[in-house]
Amino acid sequence: MxxxxxxxxxxxxxxxxxxxxxxxxxxxxxxxxxxxxxxxxxxxxxxxxxxxxxxxxxxxxxxxxxxxxxxxxxxxxxxxxxxxxxxxxxxxxxxxxxxxxxxxxxxxxxxxxxxxxxxxxxxxxxxxxxxxxxxxxxxxxxxxxxxxxxxxxxxxxxxxxxxxVKAPPRFLAAGIGDAVATNCEARLCRNSVNFGGGLPTEVSVSIAQKCEEILFKYGKQAYEANKAGAVTPAFEAVVEANTLLSGLGFESGGLAAAHAVRLSLPPATCARSPLQQVHNGFTAVSGVHHLMHGEKVAFGTIVQLVLDGEPTAEIDRYLELMLSVDLPVTFQQLGIPKVTDAELLKVAELACAPNETIWNMERIINPQIVLSALKGADAVGRAYIARTGWSKSK
Ligand SMILES: [Zn+2]
The missing domain is CATH 3.40.50.1970 (Rossmann fold)
Incomplete structure (x- = not known):
């Protein structure tokens, strides 16, 4: 509710x-x-x-x-x-x-x-x-x-x-992973109570949309600029998207499944917010521990898109962006190639805890459904990589 x-x-x-x-x-x-x-x-x-x-x-x-x-x-x-x-x-x-x-x-x-x-x-x-x-x-x-x-x-x-710009580019990429979830989550929260205890305003909706627009337009270019140590307009725009737009967007817009599914490794270690269900869930699987918050949220975003029944072409847009900045989109890339259904069910159960933000989704949600979405997210990532011949940038 x-x-x-x-x-x-x-x-x-x-x-x-x-x-x-x-x-x-x-x-x-x-x-x-x-x-x-x-x-x-x-x-x-x-x-x-x-x-x-x-x-x-x-x-x-x-x-x-x-x-x-x-x-x-x-x-x-x-x-x-x-x-x-x-x-x-x-x-x-x-x-x-x-x-x-x-x-x-x-x-x-x-x-x-x-x-x-x-x-x-x-x-x-x-x-x-x-x-x-x-x-x-x-x-x-x-x-x-x-x-x-x-x-x-x-x-x-x-x-x-x-x-x-002096920080390793992986930090900027993780920020992009965290920020790319913002609009995906906020658009499911139009009728949900935000972190301030009120309903989202029109401006928080627009901020989340602008955040996404900047990431698609400049995410890759900013990542490459970061590798070169160059503060360019694209880099400035993505820093603003990761810090200001994502921050305002999540706080006044709301979170949904992407943050809830974050691989629940040891549940205590990686949790950042009650809304991190996919993400929070991921904190339970050993092997994902070394991942940064935004890296887990990025995968959680794909899980949420699968859970919400988005078409392949739409999911591909996000996969392309994430892979262009070396964010992990499969179990293999997350460092858990041999993860079992039992472990994933733990992730799903944590993501479905009573006060998790996953309940902002207007879908039937239960741990089995989330388990399937986790496996479905890994499958779309693997299929995308096989279809496009993607390989990690140097
Ligand atoms: Zn976050």
Whole structure:
């Protein structure tokens, strides 16, 4: 039941500013000065060397008093408390999260504890996490613990494409995999309650459509530009699609089966949202563990298209895009060539958990039906590869 409480309000939420460009970090003081003068900078040691040191220099030159909060690598309650205490002790008046998904999720949680504003400065374009008002919290051991929802989205999201282009192209491809699900899922959620607790607005529908349009137009070109270390208009467009359009699209549009089926390996380790049914499901199959979130969501998107009875020509469009950026579309490519029906049934059962987003689908859904869709997705991928003679790009 997509709308059990019979909600009638439409709701759209977002950061108040999104800034993106090839030297955005150098211009950070101009944007961040309205948030305060004494930020806590959550950053891990690797990102500190790549971008943190330079950012602190730029901020200090503009009169900011920066406290470096060394992020240890896990978005856990312990890390959040430690950084929150440090920020209180140093009298920080806002938070900056510089890095990947876990740093971003931790920074949002710390800002929520302190009741101050947060600016997110992502260093990869691999997920749609930067813009949303939620975090995924893990145990220190790395197991999934819970989702945390906040009253406010990050105030600013500032994306330096000169930094993003230095990340391995696989990160951009994973972001494309995550983003290509956005419109496929949102178009099934027109009557479902979104993450803000309201119905999708017209603008969230258009954002999801635009996201898809950009990926089909520029996805491959951006991936090749990333390999060459080149910030081109196509690269800028895809970074925006992966970060802003996918983020707004999923949060205010809604998720369906693609995120639910994510291979349920150990269920706790890879879960990112209650909606990740195909994706969440995949977290249960051992072998898929090393895959990035967006890689699992990409396969989940094919599962959803099969589940929804889309024609072969339509599914082929998505397969072509995914293969053009080396995203996995078969069990073999996912690293689970010998996966059994029993294992896939586990994936399907997790994808069909009571509060999973798969229930936004207007189809009859049960684990057996999802199991068949999983096998059907692998079959269409294999058939496409055999028919087109596709081979991995170098
Ligand atoms: Zn996602």
């Amino acid at each position: 997509p709308n059990p409480q019979r909600v009638t309000e439409r709701l759209f939420q977002s950061p108040s500013k999104y800034i993106q460009g090839p030297a955005a970090l150098q211009n950070a003081p101009k944007y961040l000065s309205s948030l305060g003068r004494a930020p806590l900078l959550a950053v891990d040691n690797i990102v500190y060397d790549i971008a943190g040191k330079a950012l602190i220099g730029v901020l200090q030159n503009s009169g900011f008093k920066v406290t470096r909060g060394a992020f240890g690598g896990e978005a856990s309650g312990e890390e959040i408390s430690q950084l929150t205490n440090l920020a209180r002790e140093k009298k920080c008046d806002f938070v900056i999260g510089l890095g990947g998904g876990k740093t971003i999720d931790t920074a949002k949680a710390v800002a929520d504890q302190l009741k101050v504003q947060v600016a997110i400065l992502p260093t990869t374009a691999s997920t749609d996490a930067p813009c949303s008002a939620l975090s995924v919290i893990y145990r220190p051991s790395g197991e999934f613990e819970r989702y945390s929802f906040y009253d406010q989205n990050p105030t600013f999201v500032l994306v330096d494409t000169g930094v993003i």
